[in-house]
Amino acid sequence: MAKAPVLTPRGDDFPRWYQDVVAKAELADNGPVRGTMVIRPYAYAIWERMQAELDRRIKATGAENAYFPLFIPESYLRREAEHVEGFSPELAVVTHGGGKELEEPVVVRPTSETVINSYFAKWVQSYRDLPLLINQWANVVRWELRPRLFLRTTEFLWQEGHTAHATEAEAAAFAERILGEVYEDFMVEVLAIPVLTGRKTARERFAGASNTLTCEAMMGDGKALQMGTSHELGQNFARAFDITFSDETGSQEHVWQTSWGVSTRMVGGLIMCHGDDAGLRLPPALAPTQVVVVLVRAEDGAGEAAATLRDELVAAGVRTSLDDRLGTSFGRRSVEWELKGVPLRVEVGPRELADGVVTLVERHRGTKTAVALAEVVDRVGSSLIEGQRHLLAEATRLREERTVEVATLEEALDAASSGFARLPWAVVGEEGERRLAERGLTVRCLVRADGAGIAATEEDLVAVVARAY
RNA sequence: CGGGGAGUAGCGCAGCGGUAGCGCACCUGCUUUGGGAGCAGGAGGUCGCGGGUUCAAAUCCCGUCUCCCCGACCA
Numbered sequence: 001m002a003k004a005p006v007l008t009p010r011g012d013d014f015p016r017w018y019q020d021v022v023a024k025a026e027l028a029d030n031g032p033v034r035g036t037m038v039i040r041p042y043a044y045a046i047w048e049r050m051q052a053e054l055d056r057r058i059k060a061t062g063a064e065n066a067y068f069p070l071f072i073p074e075s076y077l078r079r080e081a082e083h084v085e086g087f088s089p090e091l092a093v094v095t096h097g098g099g100k101e102l103e104e105p106v107v108v109r110p111t112s113e114t115v116i117n118s119y120f121a122k123w124v125q126s127y128r129d130l131p132l133l134i135n136q137w138a139n140v141v142r143w144e145l146r147p148r149l150f151l152r153t154t155e156f157l158w159q160e161g162h163t164a165h166a167t168e169a170e171a172a173a174f175a176e177r178i179l180g181e182v183y184e185d186f187m188v189e190v191l192a193i194p195v196l197t198g199r200k201t202a203r204e205r206f207a208g209a210s211n212t213l214t215c216e217a218m219m220g221d222g223k224a225l226q227m228g229t230s231h232e233l234g235q236n237f238a239r240a241f242d243i244t245f246s247d248e249t250g251s252q253e254h255v256w257q258t259s260w261g262v263s264t265r266m267v268g269g270l271i272m273c274h275g276d277d278a279g280l281r282l283p284p285a286l287a288p289t290q291v292v293v294v295l296v297r298a299e300d301g302a303g304e305a306a307a308t309l310r311d312e313l314v315a316a317g318v319r320t321s322l323d324d325r326l327g328t329s330f331g332r333r334s335v336e337w338e339l340k341g342v343p344l345r346v347e348v349g350p351r352e353l354a355d356g357v358v359t360l361v362e363r364h365r366g367t368k369t370a371v372a373l374a375e376v377v378d379r380v381g382s383s384l385i386e387g388q389r390h391l392l393a394e395a396t397r398l399r400e401e402r403t404v405e406v407a408t409l410e411e412a413l414d415a416a417s418s419g420f421a422r423l424p425w426a427v428v429g430e431e432g433e434r435r436l437a438e439r440g441l442t443v444r445c446l447v448r449a450d451g452a453g454i455a456a457t458e459e460d461l462v463a464v465v466a467r468a469y
Numbered sequence: 470c471g472g473g474g475a476g477u478a479g480c481g482c483a484g485c486g487g488u489a490g491c492g493c494a495c496c497u498g499c500u501u502u503g504g505g506a507g508c509a510g511g512a513g514g515u516c517g518c519g520g521g522u523u524c525a526a527a528u529c530c531c532g533u534c535u536c537c538c539c540g541a542c543c544a
Contacts, residue, residue, distance in 0.1 A: 006505070023480090034536080089542065111544090142543065151544090158544065207543095226544065263544045296503055331504035338504095349503060359503090437541095 006335055009277050014221040019149070021271055025280050025339045028149045035147035035154030042340060043150075043267055045288035047157065050266060051137065053190045053286070054159060057182040061174075063133035063161055068115045070139075071106040076114035079240040083113065086207020090142040092154075108141040113208065113233070113259055116162045117241040124255060127166050127247050131174070132255075135161040150268030151225070151469050158263035164243060164255040171256035172211070172232055176454050178260045179213045179230040187227055191266065192283035192392040193217045193273045194399055195227055196464060197454060198445030203433050209259075210234035213454060216444045216464065218399040219272035222419040224444045224466040227269050230260035268469075274391055280341030281363055283391050284384040288319065291380055292342050294333060295324040296349030306348040309358070309376060313346075316377050318384070338363060343387050344380060364390045409435060416441050416465045424449075425461040442468050 007020040022028050027043035030036070039047065055065075074093065077084045092108040095101060109115070116134065124132060137159050144154045161178065165171040179197055187195045200212035209231035217227050237243070238254035247253050274281040284290050291313055295306040306322060313320040323333055337345055347359040357370040360379060364387040371379045402419025406412050409432050415421035416436075425446050428436070433443055446461040448454075 086543085140544085144543075156544070160544095229544070261544060265544050326502075329502055329504085329506055331502090331506080333504090335505050347503080351503065 005277065006339065007277060007279060010220060010275070017275075017277075018268075018272060021275055021279055021339070022149050025341070027267070027271075027280075030149070031155075033154070035144045037147075037149055037153045037155070039157075039264070042288070046267055046270070046282070046286065047264055049286050049288055050186075050190075051159070054182065054186055054262065055137075057186060058135050058159070058161065058178075061133065061177060061182065062131075063135045063163070065136060066134050067136050067138070068109075068112050068119070070109055072109050072112075072115050074105045074107050076118060077107055079114065080208045080237055082236070083208035087111070087142070090144070092141045092143055109138070110140055110142045111259075111261070112136065112138070112140075112160055113162065113237055114241070117237045117243060117257075120162070120164050120255070121241045121243045124164055124243055124245050127245055130164060130166045130245060130255065131170065132164040133161070133174075134163065135159060148268070148469075150271070151265055153264075156264050158261050160261040161259060163258045164238070165257070166245070166247065166253070166255065168234070168256045171234075171258050175211070175213055175230045175232045175258040175260065178258070179215065179228075179454070183215050183228040183230065183260075183262060187215060187217070187266075188392065190283065190285045191270055191273075192285070192388055192395065193227070193269060194392065194396045196445055196447060198447040198464065199454065199461075200229070200445060201430075201433060201443050201463075203430070204442065204444075206231045206259075208233060208236055210236065214445050216466075217269055217273060218395075218402065218420060218466075219269070219469070220275065220398070221272070222402050222467075224420065224464075224468040225265070225269045225272065226444070226468065227266055228260070228262035231258060233257040233259060272469075273395055275341070278335075278366075279339035281391065282341040282343060284343045284388045287341070287343050289321045289340075289342050290319040290384055291321075291344045291346060292337050293320060293322045293346045293348060294330075294337070295322070295326065296330055296347055296351075298324075298326060300350035300353065302348055302350045302353050305353055305358075305373070309346060309348060309373075312377055313380060316381070318377075318380060344383055346376060346380070362387060364394075412436070412465045413439055413441065416467065419466065420444070421465045422462050423465065425463040428463045428465070436465060440467055441465055444468060 008016040010017045026040050028040055029038040031038050087110045091110060094106045120132060139155055139157050141155050144152050147153050163174055165174060184195055184197050187193045195215040195217045197215055200214055205212040211232040213230045215227045217225050219225055235254040235256060237257055243255045244252045245255060271280055293306050293310045295303060310320050310322040341363060343363050345361040352358060357372050358376060360369045360371045362383055404415045404421055406415050406421050406423045409427060412421040412423050436442060443463045444466050445464050447464060449460050449462050
């Protein structure tokens with residue numbers, strides 16, 4: 001007798017499937033205030049793994065962590081014209097404090113360019129103080145009318161980097177370096193999500209930036225998700241906040257700046273890129289638990305064998321947990337671990353133990369293999385590596401299958417309804433972007449036709465058009 | 470803000486004038502345990518809120534609040 005599916009099948013109703021995964025894998029709940037999110041322990045563990053991997057890469061660029069306040073004087077936001085214009089519709093503003101109306105309202109940070117730069121102005125005096133490379137891990141608030149857990153919430157967690165440089169070229173190079181060495185490397189190597197790196201059009205650019213670079217991924221339904229951005233701010237904020245330094249010749253110059261961020265939205269991207277009808281599928285490099293040793297039944301020394309195996313795997317450096325909840329049925333436990341996307345299950349029970357083997361179950365393929373006890377640690381190691389590769393290859397193949405080259409805007413309108421459409425940027429233009437927007441499509445990014453690196457000029461660019469989250 | 474729906478147990482819903490219900494989840498016990506266990510028992514509710522009509526309101530009327538879905542911005 002077939003049970004009802006655990007989740008709404010992905011192909012039936014993708015948004016519903018997404019919500020089911022978030023609920024059943026115990027990732028998050030809606031908060032009491034509309035648009036807010038409670039991140040449950042399992043999703044928070046995933047976020048902590050993301051933080052650890054990113055933080056290491058960020059520090060490798062020379063950036064240091066610091067922390068700036070949640071509250072920002074409203075007047076600070078106004079100092080940069082485009083910035084305030086971009087953010088004012090989604091600001092949360094505090095008008096009362098200590099039981100009294102405040103003389104100047106404070107905003108809850110939607111991003112920290114303004115506060116951080118007001119301190120950069122104090123800290124930067126000389127070219128010897130540059131580059132100044134600061135990162136912070138923080139929560140930010142952007143009031144959202146149409147929230148979706150992880151993808152678009154009123155409050156979210158992120159990392160925001162802010163840097164100041166002596167020259168435009170150095171700032172531009174740093175923004176590219178973050179995009180490539182930190183974000184793209186992390187997304188491809190750890191999340192196993194292939195991303196396109198490119199430039200945003202003026203229409204899609206960050207409010208206050210002179211250039212925005214982006215990592216764009218394709219989700220399981222063919223829609224695009226912006227996974228991270230890195231901005232060149234030019235001297236816009238340096239002028240607004242008077243961040244100047246004396247160069248080697250003693251003349252006063254404004255600094256050139258960057259800012260860059262990735263957020264808990266990546267958790268949503270992870271779900272939608274790798275998830276299947278059985279739930280989440282976590283890439284081994286990211287998974288908080290890489291292997292769960294499942295004790296099927298405790299008879300005939302199986303309990304001891306399972307505990308020993310867990311210890312051996314831990315000793316081998318594998319993130320391992322033991323599931324010996326014998327009061328819960330084996331089937332239910334299997335379903336739970338599949339929902340949570342743990343890459344490997346090692347099932348230990350008396351029946352197979354009698355033959356000196358255990359069952360290795362690979363989440364990424366769904367395969368089950370009998371493995372001799374003595375070989376388990378080795379097999380787990382190679383299977384984790386293979387699983388990581390498999391997820392990246394599968395996601396890459398799916399993206400390629402759903403990407404088409406087109407020559408006209410009309411063709412793009414049609415093709416981008418189910419994936420990515422690539423066409424010359426010269427064919428689109430700002431007028432074309434407006435027409436795409438009418439049909440719910442956007443230019444996700446501009447890439448070089450030859451695929452080599454990030455494009456610096458407007459010439460010979462290819463626009464990638466898609467529906468987006 | 471414009472259009473369309475819905476508020477009843479933790480979740481999903483039925484009931485639409487006459488004792489507050491169902492499925493899942495939860496608790497207890499027994500039997501189970503190799504792919505969401507079975508049986509028995511149990512707990513859980515100002516039916517969004519305020520007013521009105523009525524012998525009697527979850528149900529009818531008025532008001533109000535909230536939430537969800539579809540159209541313009543965003544990590």
